[in-house]
Amino acid sequence: MRRIRYHSHGGPEVLTLEEVPAPVPEKGQVLIRAEAIGANFVDTQLRRGMIQTELYRRPLPRPLTGDVVGTVEAVGPDADPDLIGRRVAAASEDAFGDLVLVDEPGLVRVPDGLDIGTAGALPMMAPVALGALRAGRPARGETVLVHSAAGAIGHLAVQLAKVLGAGTVIATASTAAKLDFARAQGADAGVDYTDEDWPQQVRAASSGGVDVVLDAVGGDIMRRSLDVLAPYGRLVTYGAASGELGAVPVADLFALRSVTGFSLLAAYAADPERARKDQAELTSYATRGLLRAAVHARLPLTETPEVHRLLESRAQLGRVLVVP
Ligand SMILES: NC(=O)c1ccc[n+]([C@@H]2O[C@H](COP(=O)([O-])OP(=O)(O)OC[C@H]3O[C@@H](n4cnc5c(N)ncnc54)[C@H](OP(=O)(O)O)[C@@H]3O)[C@@H](O)[C@H]2O)c1
Incomplete structure (x- = not known):
């Protein structure tokens, strides 16, 4: 599978497409085949090495965060096998790839018919x-x-x-x-x-x-x-x-x-139950048409540096999606 990493801090050009074996879900994990990944502005700052607070410090090489929407392809031990084939969304610190591993408790079950932009907004934005x-x-x-x-x-x-x-x-x-x-x-x-x-x-x-x-x-x-x-x-x-x-x-x-x-x-570290309550509330707004996420652009995974250039140009109206 393909994924994105950066091995040094710098401009969008440090974002590198790599070919690696498909990951195998471990205990409590779920493997999602990505349909789309919502990009986060904060990654442009992390990529430049601008943010050094404890909460966000990670070693290099570093992946990109994002919200993945896709279909569950495999589940690890202890994860619900009925999830296989289900359309889900989840936030991940390693989101830019064809296949994305997430912990089952963080999954949002996407309601039938929900558009991809709004589905991708439910985990984090x-x-x-x-x-x-x-x-x-x-x-x-x-x-x-x-x-x-x-x-x-x-x-x-x-x-x-x-x-x-x-x-x-x-x-x-x-x-x-x-x-x-x-x-x-x-x-x-x-x-x-x-x-x-x-x-x-x-x-x-x-x-x-x-x-x-x-x-x-x-x-x-x-x-x-x-x-x-x-x-x-x-x-x-x-x-x-x-x-x-x-x-x-x-x-x-x-x-x-x-x-x-x-x-x-x-907020979720202080109250782990809160994530579930937020999801239920926001999913209800989304299915009632009260909450709709706008998609500014959809670019292929190979153009991830262009996604970061776009975010840094401040041009986006709503979310930029990467489509593997
Ligand atoms: N607290 C949390 O849990 C949490 C979680 C995720 C993200 N965030 C933060 O939420 C903010 C919004 O994230 P987002 O992904 O939704 O990004 P976004 O709003 O789509 O993009 C950032 C926006 O910031 C504005 N901006 C102002 N000064 C800027 C500058 N010097 N350079 C670039 N942009 C500038 C721009 O809008 P204008 O052109 O209209 O000024 C730009 O479009 C970020 O600061 C992010 O770090 C917080």
């Missing part, structure tokens, strides 16, 4: 969007601001904010086309956060300030987001796509603002 939103404790009717709202997680967060009962949802992104896309996901207003006065534009759209901000851009965008919060407003930080984590001046919190962090890995 949609749970991150849901978890980040819930970390902001949005009450019905409150105003929610979603940064980088045209991205893979961002556009799902816009949809889920509405599902959870948000009042006004404000989207930010870097181009007019992305803002149109975010409005099509249900956002009530769009603000280009490359404009210097974007906080004023957000305040104008929010009448009285924002109750919950979801931010995975970091840096200046995260820091200036504090200024758009209403009294008792909450900023949820769950990533740093800009490459800068940013700092929160404690004095800025005195105006009744709070900042909280969210990581899916940490």
